[in-house]
Amino acid sequence: MANHRIDRINEELTRALGTIIRDVKDSRLSGCVITITGVSCAPDLSIARVFYSYMGAGEKKEVAAGLKNAHGFIRSRLASSLN
Secondary structure, three states: OHHHHHHHHHHHHHHHHHHHHHHOOOHHHOOEEEEEEEEEEOOOOOOEEEEEEEEEOOOHHHHHHHHHHOHHHHHHHHHHHOO
């Protein structure tokens, strides 16, 4: 039963992050399309690992740095959008 709950939370986080990621304004992310492919949340909900893919201009390190730079914005928008 706990696995079903975690699966539902992972799906909801994936959907929410997919919409939030479109609003990130970073020059390193401007030439690419980022897709959230999945989320793996810890059983105690303390940590979530986000898996993504991207297409377009930009190197892997630049895209990762852009997302890391925007983590505060993403985290605050995620907290406000989830119940």
